[in-house]
Amino acid sequence: MRFSRNSLIRTAALTVVAAGVAAAVSGCAVSVPKGIQPVASFDVKRYMGTWYELVRIDHHFEKGLTEVSAHYSLNDDGTVTVVNRGYDAARKEWREANGKASLLGDPSLAALKVSFFGPFYGGYNVVSLDDEYQTSLVIGDSLDYFWLLSRSKSIPEQKFRQLLEKAQGFGVDLSRVLVVAQQTPTF
Template sequence: MHISRSSFIRAAALAAALAGAQALLSGCAVHVPHGVKPVTGFDAKRYMGTWYELARIDHSFEKDLTQVSARYSLNEDGSVSVLNRGFDSVRKEWREAEGKARFLGPTDVAALKVSFFGPFYGGYNVVSLDEDYQTSLVIGGSMDYFWILSRHKSMPEQQLDLLLQKARSFGVDLERVTKVAQ
């Protein structure tokens, strides 16, 4: 069997394109960071509603945002609608981002992936949650992403410090954590 040079080049280009697409898509895969254990016995229905961001590791998509909240609602297909909202203290305007989250496995394990930009997902792992579903520690797909969430816009400083110490025990670098003005 004789393969022409142009057929070989087309086949090689197709193989390279497929390999590139596979590499790009595998970069979108979401995993729980090594050593992080999401909450088990998680009740998604109890987690739904509004949470206020009290502390975070800052990133460009949240830069200069204050009064940050996240509203979660359960969809019929088991996914979670996400509406993040914050006030840009530099531009003096509200910013919103709508997304969708999906569980990585069983719905009673608080390991999810969330997307605000098409097929690109980030991790959302609830690693600590009080029994009344009032405070939550969340670590993303790596230790570079961290949030303390509360059902209330504030909490006693001592309680916040205890949550920060708990975050440290999970490996969060507290030098990078910023408190968020509500």
């Protein structure tokens, strides 16, 4: 069987496109990191509202930001609208990122996927949540992504330390953790 040059080029192009689509789709797969168990008996409605970032492992998308907060609102279709906001002192301006999140499966399990950039999702696993939904420890797709969130801009020192010890128990490297200022410095 003999193929024309154009036929071979089309076949090669389709193969490249198919491989690219497969890579993109697999890049969108989100899972819970090995050894991490998201909170069970999770009530997504109670989690909605504003949370303040007290601690994080820093990444390029948050680098230099202080006063970081996340506001979550539940949509009619069960997805969550996410608005992250932080102050960039170097530029003396507020930065905001809008995204969407959805539960990975079981609605009583605090495992979500979140996207700020098109079809690409990251993990958002609530691994600790107090009964009043006032403090939360969140781990992403890996232990390289970690946040300590609170409904208030500060918590008592003893509770703060207990939560960091708990995070360390999950495998979070506390030497990489950055405390996030929640007050804009006056100049």
